[in-house]
Amino acid sequence: MLWRLSSTSRLFPTTENEWRNIADDFEKRCNCPNCLGAVDGKHVNIKPPTGSGSYFYNYKGAYSLVLLAVVNANYEFIMCDFGINSRISDGGVIEYSQFYRKLKDRKLSIPPPTRTMNSKEALPFVFISDEAFALRCDFLKPFSQRDWDHDKKIFNYRLSRARM
Structure with a gap:
């Protein structure tokens, strides 16, 4: 479900140009x-609804539903999906979203890889996440702390800064 959050917010991007503006x-x-x-x-x-048993019981010891969201660099929501039961991890929840299905089927009008000012090769456009999500060619997540060297530490810092 792709929502408009207020009269001033933008809809979920539908063109390559709108995605480039976010990037x-x-x-x-x-x-x-x-x-x-x-x-x-x-x-x-x-x-929890009566009779639901442990269906909504999560690993934190509470009953919940999961809100999945994508935000842009201006702290604005561009996608919200709410209602998946909390027994599924954040990484698993995304697989039940319309956003993920469209991403996987390449129906989001994401631009092709492009060169940036500091890159020698064309880089793909990506979404960033934390460790809970699966690593994909269109999803970046931080390196595990046990694998850190100087370059990976800088990568994780920049990724964290962008996520925050």
């Missing part, structure tokens, strides 16, 4: 080139 904002604000959005999930506590 330009991430590069200017966070030094994170070709970034299309930061993705994360949030457990929203609920009172």
